[in-house]
Amino acid sequence: MRNLTDVTGEHKPESLTWTEEQQKAFMKHCLRSNVVLVRAVLTQCDSKGNERPVYFISQKLMVTQQDWATTEKKAYIIVWALSK
Numbered sequence: 001m002r003n004l005t006d007v008t009g010e011h012k013p014e015s016l017t018w019t020e021e022q023q024k025a026f027m028k029h030c031l032r033s034n035v036v037l038v039r040a041v042l043t044q045c046d047s048k049g050n051e052r053p054v055y056f057i058s059q060k061l062m063v064t065q066q067d068w069a070t071t072e073k074k075a076y077i078i079v080w081a082l083s084k
Contacts (some may be wrong), residue, residue, distance in 0.1 A: 036061040040081035
């Protein structure tokens with residue numbers, strides 16, 4: 001997890017370049033975790049047409065929600081994110 005804390009710690013950089021090494025660390029963390037998170041990202045295109053994140057939100061699913069079918073989870077994520 002050291003690679004992830006480098007970009008999310010107290011002295012995080014002004015901009016972030018997501019590397020393959022960080023992606024592998026993130027995936028390894030996700031596979032080891034029993035926690036199911038719901039995430040949403042609001043983005044906006046800059047003057048050059050590049051999509052930039054503006055706002056991030058996440059929520060841990062309750063145990064009963066974790067048992068939902070994938071389509072139910074996706075629908076919940078959409079409704080939840082739009083309500084925020």
